[in-house]
Amino acid sequence: MTRNEWRRRDEVVGKDVIDAEAKKIGVTKDIAWSRDGKLALVIESEDEQESFLSFGEVDRIGDVVFVKTKTSLQLVPTVVCPMCKHKNPTEAKFCARCGHTLEATDEKEEKK
Numbered sequence: 001m002t003r004n005e006w007r008r009r010d011e012v013v014g015k016d017v018i019d020a021e022a023k024k025i026g027v028t029k030d031i032a033w034s035r036d037g038k039l040a041l042v043i044e045s046e047d048e049q050e051s052f053l054s055f056g057e058v059d060r061i062g063d064v065v066f067v068k069t070k071t072s073l074q075l076v077p078t079v080v081c082p083m084c085k086h087k088n089p090t091e092a093k094f095c096a097r098c099g100h101t102l103e104a105t106d107e108k109e110e111k112k
Helices: 105-111
Strands: 016-018 024-033 039-044 050-054 058-061 065-067 078-080 087-089
Antiparallel strands (some): 016 024, 024 039, 039 050, 058 065
């Protein structure tokens, strides 16, 4: 019998993420992918900041996710809804939580 090398999203989401110094750096929130097909985990820290962690930087996944180094995290750019304070992707036109229209980052810079 061959061993299954593939894992499902629900086997990773919600797991604690631990760095090489055995410190918790966050919890896996989702899986992301780039336009060129690379995969990453979306990690949410204690202060609710989201970061991307390339699968190449994951040491192993078991009961927790072990990462090679905390410095490999890339912050996720977000725009905060002025109505409900929900963090949305920068390209979002409307808030995912309340539906409020979000101002584009380029428009904000032009107004300054």
